[in-house]
Amino acid sequence: MRLPRFEYLRPETLGQALSLLAVHKDDAKILAGGTDLLVRMKKGLLKPKALISLKALNELSYIKKEDACIKIGAGASLADIIASDIIQKEAKALFQACGKVGAITLQHYTGTIGGNILQDNRCHHYNQSGLHRSGRQACHKDGGKICYARDEADRCNSTCQSDGATALMALGAGITLARKGGERTIDLADFYTTDGIMPFAIESHELLKEIIIPVQGAKSAYTRLAYRSAIDYPIVCAGVLLKPSDTQKDKIDEARIVVGAIARSPLFLVRESSSLKGKNLNDTDAFKKAADSSMNSASTFAVHNVGSTLKYRCDMVSEMVFQALKKSARAALPTKE
């Protein structure tokens, strides 16, 4: 499969990369590991005039702890994240999520966390060859006016299958977007649009620079379901975070439940999360209730466009959330002497 033609640009500093982005804007795409972008280009889903490679740009590949936060450069590889002590100890959900992405030989060494967050949404009607797509009218995401996944849909409901983003949202992460002459930091949970055609609220001249995870004495966990244990994208996944109270170590002070691979973006379920405040860390009944309620809330956003049947994926939301809650509660419970 040939790639379409493009101009290859290789800036050596972040400043140069931002200047190139400011000039090329929509005509250019950032090339990180390429394990998402190049596949889409091969299928003819996009034809950027230029690719701006991050290969020569070492300043974006770091993982460090600073001001009660973990800071990860967007160019850090999944392998670096998996190997990091800081991530293993203090951002377990991200460690578990990155370990599950595709396969070691596919993206652990080349794939980046920035590319993982910004990989495009997917849909089995859209992520197909040009030949396949040419046999029928184009859907919204392909420049047309219909949707094959949901009748009468006025927009695209393609699915965000990023393992990393689901875990990071559970960890309450923020992201820094840099542009020529400035930058802004927002919550990852506010980074998503309401249309799967362009799922991210990023400007064409902006670059994802850094991911910031607050460290708050909480425990997190990530669970996911896929057909095979490797190579396959998740068909439903969950990231959760449980913060024990400072005064009563076996009580939950704050919880975050995020369900992924079911909607246009990972879903931070506010109601289910707050239902666990004040509950005991071994209150599995409360976990079960929150998990079932998560299933109901997430199901309203779900569309049958990746992997298995919609019913199965929705049913499994409850199981994924329940297991993730139990895992992180186990880690958060004070150890008995």
Next chain:
Amino acid sequence: MEKILITLNINDKPCEVMVYPNDTLLEVLRDELDLTGSKESCGEGVCGSCTVHMDNKPVRSCLTLAMEATGTKIKTVEGLASGDDLSDLQQSFIDHGAVQCGFCTPGMLMSADALLKDNPRPDEKTIRKALAGNICRCTGYAKIIEAVAHTDNPQDQCPDCKTGSKTKE
């Protein structure tokens, strides 16, 4: 769009080659440098038959631009043997019948070689994980896993280690 002259370090030899920006490393290896060991099957990252080493790490050459490989050390399946002398891993694949049509084999070898460099005596679970990105459609995985496990650790009760020419000693 014009071709650009780049230098790649392949199997410890510098190679000058003219490439288009949209050439993948796999295309350059096979079509320009006649290194046809690495195979293209899916072309979209799924199967692993195009696996090569980039700075000692296994990567998909079908999803790597040739331009991105400049300044790195590339090793292909052709770089495993020294002359006619097969590497222990390659010999173990033969001895254990881990090759049928052979299309997945170069990728399997490169993924396994990277694993054995880090961990010469991996257990089955570790091997399965390291090879999880490589699909085989005919041999099945049992013989391949055995071949990797017994490369540096021949087993008395394994008939293939016994009959093998190199691994038996």
